[in-house]
Amino acid sequence: MxxxxxxxxxxxxxxxxxxxxxxxxxxxxxxxxxxxxxxxxxxxxxxxxxxxxxxxxxxxxxxxxxxxxxxxxxxxxxxxxxxxxxxxxxxxxxxxxxxxxxxxxxxxxxxxxxxxxxxxxxxxxxxxxxxxxxxxxxxxxxxxxxxxxxxxCIIWGLNRSFLPAPIGAKILLTGAGIIGNLWSAVLHHLGYRSVIVVEPSDARRKLNQRMGTGFEVMTPDELNLKIKNENYAADIAIDCSGNAKAIEQAIAALNYQGKLQIFGVAPPQARISISPFDIFRKELTVVGSIIxxxxxxxxxxxxxxxxxxxxxxxxxxxxxxxxxxxxxxxxxxxxxxxxxxxxxxxxxxx
Structure with a gap:
């Protein structure tokens, strides 16, 4: 064969x-x-x-x-x-x-x-x-x-993260490869609409929009502006990228008592920088999800x-x-x- x-x-x-x-x-x-x-x-x-x-x-x-x-x-x-x-x-x-x-x-x-x-x-x-x-x-x-x-794997991620959350919860997805797209499909099917998808690749942003969910799709720079100008804060962030910078941005975007799920696979040598004071002050929760x-x-x-x-x-x-x-x-x-x-x-x- x-x-x-x-x-x-x-x-x-x-x-x-x-x-x-x-x-x-x-x-x-x-x-x-x-x-x-x-x-x-x-x-x-x-x-x-x-x-x-x-x-x-x-x-x-x-x-x-x-x-x-x-x-x-x-x-x-x-x-x-x-x-x-x-x-x-x-x-x-x-x-x-x-x-x-x-x-x-x-x-x-x-x-x-x-x-x-x-x-x-x-x-x-x-x-x-x-x-x-x-x-x-x-x-x-x-x-x-x-x-x-x-x-x-996404179903296990749902169990490991904090869903079902209230339908009005603000959810941030970082990464619009297939995992980000499948997360988008599952979330939309479950009734979530306040979802932002962040992806640096123009081609992949367009692919995510092709799904017709109506979710906001933007670049990391556009998310930074949204955080600064609109005081945007996510209740739940799900990293689908495995990119350390994207994870750091997702942490910065979290609301008080916000929750972050590390879903994407990062290289073993990757490292992120996070303030313990922010975890304490904002009562943040971080979980991993594997297979x-x-x-x-x-x-x-x-x-x-x-x-x-x-x-x-x-x-x-x-x-x-x-x-x-x-x-x-x-x-x-x-x-x-x-x-x-x-x-x-x-x-x-x-």
Whole structure:
């Protein structure tokens, strides 16, 4: 089968032919991959900024497809089912797993996920455990199903942050890549309207506006002027950029008892400057949010309700590519002319 393989030693991503995976355990599932997204985490991995497999492997952790084979103990899906796959792995017996925090599992967690430590979805077929395979709702296409993983992370972000907040709450989103756009879609679907999206890229600001939410979209400089001239202050700020300067600006924009969620992935060496007095005086709260424990079922539920109004690729600024065109896809992301790139691996499965 065809696959994209990443060598962490040379930092090279190459298009190769490798064997099709086979059922080896009674809980294995073989999925023929239809679509697989390139995540911001993948970009960090390619740059050596995020831990991944020490040996050559197949990346890709946001994917959908059709079940083609199952182990003898699999009962939650059957051959022919349309599915999306949760990339997380966990041992079930460590203290974190036993206290409903499997995303911090000492043997699992994000660093040990499918597509990060183990072969993932940048391939025609993928082998995963049945417990991470979920049937798609009938009204969700395989193309949209590839968005389940990032939306499940947003669902966990909603749980980790401070929503549901009053509908009139002022919310600041920093970053209008795909995560900022998906946050915009979810917030708008939930009824929030007092939302400002801050993004330095003119192209990505336009992509966010394409969604038709009516949210204010502005540059960081325009936000500074709004804070100064209009005394604007956000009740909740959600950083989707992973950019230290954007996070500092978001902190400065918070109201008294304001809340900041660090959602975007910053490089490990990034640092921010914050005044402890401001945290004290304004009673600020800062939380982190990582991946998606217990979030796939509610993600599929909200996606079923959101439908084409919010999950349309064009509206979200998503472009499709063949795997062999990986350098073109990475170039589009580098230039920020698209919010996201998705590999249409077996698009004829729709």
């Amino acid at each position: 065809e696959a994209l393989r990443f060598d962490p030693k040379t930092k090279e991503l190459t298009f190769e032919k490798i064997p099709v995976p086979k059922i080896e355990n009674d809980d294995d599932v073989i999925v023929e991959v239809a679509y697989c997204g390139i995540c911001g985490t993948d970009l960090h991995i390619l740059k050596g900024e995020f831990p991944s497999s020490p040996v050559k492997y197949t990346p890709g952790h946001e994917y959908s497809g059709i079940v083609r084979a199952i182990g003898s103990a699999v009962t939650n899906v059957k051959v022919g089912d349309r599915v999306s796959c949760d990339p997380q792995r966990w041992c079930t017996t460590c203290d974190y797993c036993r206290t409903a925090r499997y995303h911090h599992c000492v043997e699992g967690g994000v660093e040990n996920a499918t597509g990060i430590r183990h072969d993932g979805g940048f391939a025609q077929f993928s082998k995963v455990k049945s417990r991470v395979v979920y049937k798609l709702p009938d009204n969700i296409s395989l193309k949209q199903g590839a968005l389940t993983e990032p939306i499940s 998606n424990p217990w979030s796939f079922p509610p993600a599929l539920g909200i996606m079923e309700a959101m439908g084409d109004r919010y999950l349309d690729y064009y509206k979200l600024g998503i472009e499709e590519f063949k795997m062999k065109d990986v350098q073109k896809a990475l170039g589009v992301l580098e230039k920020a002319t698209a919010a996201k790139a998705v590999f249409a691996i077996n698009s004829n499965l729709e």
